[in-house]
Amino acid sequence: MVVGIEGANDAPVAQGGVSASTWGTGQDVLISTGQAFADVDEGDVLSFSAQGLPPGLSLDMATGVITGNVSSAQASTVTVTATDQAGASAQQVFDLNVLTSPVVNAIGVSDAVGEPAVGRGGDALTVTLTMSEAVKVVGDAASDWVLELAVNGQTTSASYVGGDGSASLSFRAVVPDVGDGANISLVGMSLGGVAVSGVTSGLPLMAGVTGQTTSAYTVDNTPPAAAAIATVNGDSGDLTNDPQAELKISAEPGATLQLYRASDSGPDERVADITVSEDPVSPGQYTLTPDSALTDGNYGVVVVDAAGNPGSMPDGSGDDVFAVDTSRPTIATVAVTAGTRGVGDSVVFTVTF
Numbered sequence: 001m002v003v004g005i006e007g008a009n010d011a012p013v014a015q016g017g018v019s020a021s022t023w024g025t026g027q028d029v030l031i032s033t034g035q036a037f038a039d040v041d042e043g044d045v046l047s048f049s050a051q052g053l054p055p056g057l058s059l060d061m062a063t064g065v066i067t068g069n070v071s072s073a074q075a076s077t078v079t080v081t082a083t084d085q086a087g088a089s090a091q092q093v094f095d096l097n098v099l100t101s102p103v104v105n106a107i108g109v110s111d112a113v114g115e116p117a118v119g120r121g122g123d124a125l126t127v128t129l130t131m132s133e134a135v136k137v138v139g140d141a142a143s144d145w146v147l148e149l150a151v152n153g154q155t156t157s158a159s160y161v162g163g164d165g166s167a168s169l170s171f172r173a174v175v176p177d178v179g180d181g182a183n184i185s186l187v188g189m190s191l192g193g194v195a196v197s198g199v200t201s202g203l204p205l206m207a208g209v210t211g212q213t214t215s216a217y218t219v220d221n222t223p224p225a226a227a228a229i230a231t232v233n234g235d236s237g238d239l240t241n242d243p244q245a246e247l248k249i250s251a252e253p254g255a256t257l258q259l260y261r262a263s264d265s266g267p268d269e270r271v272a273d274i275t276v277s278e279d280p281v282s283p284g285q286y287t288l289t290p291d292s293a294l295t296d297g298n299y300g301v302v303v304v305d306a307a308g309n310p311g312s313m314p315d316g317s318g319d320d321v322f323a324v325d326t327s328r329p330t331i332a333t334v335a336v337t338a339g340t341r342g343v344g345d346s347v348v349f350t351v352t353f
Contacts, residue, residue, distance in 0.1 A: 011088030012039040012046055018080065018094035024101030024203035026069055029057055034064030036092045037082035044084045052078040054098060070098040102198035103209040106130040107186050109217035111175070115254065115306040118218045121177035123308070127158045129169040129186075134199040137164040144192025147171050152181040152219055165199065180220050185213040220307035224252040227301040227311070228319040238322040243293035247301070247322070253283035254306040259290070260313065262298040262321075268313060271299070294324045329353045 015038045023029050039046060048064035054076050057068040064080060076096045083089040108128040110116040119125065127147065137145075141160040149156050156176045163169035189207050196205035232238065233245040251257060259271040273291035278284070288301065300314025300321045314320045335350040 009044075009084065009086040009088060010040045012037050012044075012082045012084050012090045014082075014090045014092050018078075018092045020095040020097070022097045022099060023070065024099055024201065024206065025071055025073060026101055026103075026206045026209065027203070028069055029067060031066040031096075032064065033059075033066065033080045033092060034082075036080070037064070037090055039082075039084055041084065044086075046082045046084055048080060048082055050078055050080045052076050052096075054096070072098070073100045074098050099201045099203055100132065101203045101206045102135050102196070102201060103132050103206045104129050104186060104212055105132050107184070107212045107214050109184050109214055111217075114256075114308050117216060118220055118254075118306045119175045120219065120221050120307040120309055121175050123175040125158070125173040125175050126161075127171040127173055129163075129171065131167040131169065131205075132198075133201060134165060134167045135169070135196050135205060136199055137169075137194060137196050139192070139194035141194045144190075145194045145196075146190045146192070147173075147186060148188035148190075149173060150183075150185045150187045151176055152178045152183050154178040155187070160194075175219055177221060178219060180218070180222055182215045182218040183213065184215075184217060186210045218307075220305060220309060223309045224255055224303040224305040224311045226314070226318055226320045227251040227257065227303050229301065229322055232322050240322065240324055241326050243295070243324055243326055244290050245322075245324070247288040249286040249288055249301060250284060251286060251301075251303045252305050253278070256304040257286055257288055258302040258304060259288065260300050260302060261295070262300065262314075262316065268300070296324050296326055298323050 014036060016036055018033050018036050021031055037046060047061050048059055049061065050059040053059065054070050054074050056070045057066055059066050078094055078096050080092045081089050109125060111119040111123045111125050113119060113123050145160040147158040149158055154176050156173055158171035158173035161170040161172050188210055191207055197203060228250040230248040230250060232240045232247055233242050249257065257276045259274050260268040261271060262268050271290065274288055275291055276286055276288050278286050298316060298321060302313060303311040331351060331353060333352045337348045341347060
């Protein structure tokens, strides 16, 4: 008698469980589920499938590993099924939550020299990151956390200053010597050993989410054109006997005007006490009046633009100069042409001053 013994298939069983999992948007998800199943049949191979995965995630049928990333916050209930070669199966169910990771929403740029929205090469620049939520900064951020900025096409770096615990972080940079323009963008960041996480979400900062731009700050490295004095006390000439003459001047809008007295023996002397106003209706049209009487001499107007670029010093030959002469003329000699003249004849006098 021959007795045949044929083993029965044992279905896989769920063991332990798959813990509830929380991830951030854009974060690389890695969840292993294969270890949550067992099959006593020697050599039996399990295959895996899942239901309820949010878009962006996928499950490896051979290993039960879930990978990918999710772009939007959502809560899901995921069912993973392990099936053996005979078609028997077991299931594990777990919750998968995706929260919004903290990211940089916007950047702002300003400086403390003159007009805060305009600067030139070498100015200290404050860069502000507006975050999607308040963040906690742990580590030596002042040394390790560095932003990479593109300023009108040229790359420069910015170092962390402060803002821990808030949604507004400050960094410090220097305006590079680049072409004029208003195109600044965040192109990268390096955290080094710094940990940055959301105060509310508890999730790490998505440091790779960059590309934020601003056009609210203008880099201007070009010196302004020379001023043009249109009138002196209403006259189109460049000479006046009024030591406090009112000047009408054309120059770059938003500029600062400076007045200098020409010196023959040294540097030109700046006249400190002047009143300058720009026409609010016609930008670039200025009125300049000395606050006190000017001494006789030659004077020139220097333009400093909103970025702090100074124009050239007057050389005495342009439309940016005028002269003050308050001295009365003195007669040196009077000469009459020699000869005898009768009544009604013309007499020529030559007067020398």
